[in-house]
Amino acid sequence: MTRPALPDWRTTLPWPAVDVHKHARGRLGVVSGKATQTGAARLAARAGLRIGAGVVRILCPPDATAVIAPAIEAIMLTPFGSDEALAEAAANLDAVVIGPAAGINDATQANVRALAGTGAALVVDADGLTVFEGWPEDLFEVLDRDDVLTPHEGEFRRLFPVLLEQGREAAAAEAAKRAGAVVVLKGVATVIAAPDGRLSVNDNGTPWLATAGSGDVLAGMIAGLMAQRMDSFDAARAAVWMHAEAARGFGPGLIAEDLPERIPAVLAALYSQAV
Ligand SMILES: NC(=O)C1=CN([C@@H]2O[C@H](COP(=O)(O)OP(=O)(O)OC[C@H]3O[C@@H](n4cnc5c(N)ncnc54)[C@H](O)[C@@H]3O)[C@@H](O)[C@H]2O)[C@@H](O)CC1
Numbered sequence: 378m379t380r381p382a383l384p385d386w387r388t389t390l391p392w393p394a395v396d397v398h399k400h401a402r403g404r405l406g407v408v409s410g411k412a413t414q415t416g417a418a419r420l421a422a423r424a425g426l427r428i429g430a431g432v433v434r435i436l437c438p439p440d441a442t443a444v445i446a447p448a449i450e451a452i453m454l455t456p457f458g459s460d461e462a463l464a465e466a467a468a469n470l471d472a473v474v475i476g477p478a479a480g481i482n483d484a485t486q487a488n489v490r491a492l493a494g495t496g497a498a499l500v501v502d503a504d505g506l507t508v509f510e511g512w513p514e515d516l517f518e519v520l521d522r523d524d525v526l527t528p529h530e531g532e533f534r535r536l537f538p539v540l541l542e543q544g545r546e547a548a549a550a551e552a553a554k555r556a557g558a559v560v561v562l563k564g565v566a567t568v569i570a571a572p573d574g575r576l577s578v579n580d581n582g583t584p585w586l587a588t589a590g591s592g593d594v595l596a597g598m599i600a601g602l603m604a605q606r607m608d609s610f611d612a613a614r615a616a617v618w619m620h621a622e623a624a625r626g627f628g629p630g631l632i633a634e635d636l637p638e639r640i641p642a643v644l645a646a647l648y649s650q651a652v
């Protein structure tokens with residue numbers, strides 16, 4: 378018996394319907410760090426907006442409001458003063474990114490937990506992963522299967538100390554099972570693994586991506602597709618490929634700020650194949 382081919386992510390990209398409106402298109406939240414650490418959230422938010430989320434809101438500690446407000450236009454801003462207030466602010470969001478420059482402290486842990494109790498699908502990156510070093514089960518027990526973890530190898534080791542000895546593919550597959558969530562093990566050939574056993578290795582990586590903040594952009598791209606109701610595993614595969622394609626299109630001199638601005642060209646090429 379032959380198994381039906383898994384749908385390729387290109388066939389499930391969320392192109393907007395004629396009668397869509399911005400809220401129906403998908404609402405994305407990105408949690409910012411404190412006043413001196415807001416750039417990572419702004420990169421992720423801009424990437425999420427560029428990849429098609431209809432409404433994007435940065436959720437920030439009160440001290441960061443005056444820093445972020447003059448640095449955004451289409452992106453909205455909501456300050457929160459506690460984990461409960463964060464959950465309230467995220468109540469009507471479809472997807473949320475937490476972790477980029479969030480801070481390695483108890484507040485970030487509490488914020489991840491609070492967001493996990495909302496209906497939003499989560500992308501947990503960077504400090505959102507690092508804060509669970511030593512007690513990863515505390516993270517895994519609050520995750521849903523449509524949540525996504527996006528560790529680089531350093532962050533992966535903090536949550537899964539010996540798994541990489543099995544090789545990157547086996548490690549990512551086991552990590553996804555243990556976490557009960559999609560795991561994106563970043564690197565030269567990024568591995569994407571789902572808790573149901575689906576596994577994919579990205580094939581268009583480029584070293585131009587080895588630049589500060591490129592991972593923050595990727596987190597925003599994945600969550601931006603998830604906010605548009607794309608399956609989390611497909612969203613991760615699609616975003617990882619588009620992220621690399623955007624970097625290839627730019628080439629030498631690429632910095633993370635350039636990546637969101639290359640997304641339209643990458644989307645346009647995919648759209649021309651879809652219609
Ligand atoms: N514009 C911004 O505001 C930016 C903020 N960022 C944030 O800054 C905070 C600290 O970033 P750091 O880069 O110091 O933290 P990392 O956790 O990335 O790096 C700390 C250590 O982890 C190890 N490591 C890093 N990348 C690795 C890899 N790919 N493979 C193996 N080991 C690796 C290295 O030993 C490194 O010294 C994070 O919250 C991050 O999200 C960064 O994303 C860069 C841009």
Ligand SMILES: Nc1ncnc2c1ncn2[C@@H]1O[C@H](COP(=O)(O)OP(=O)(O)O)[C@@H](O)[C@H]1O
Nearest residue numbers: 563564565582583584586587589590591592593
């Ligand atoms: N040499 C490389 N080849 C391909 N991709 C790379 C390379 N170096 C880094 N990347 C990609 O760049 C991104 C870096 O993410 P991350 O380490 O989280 O950076 P940051 O924390 O600065 O945002 C990942 O998507 C990773 O796969």
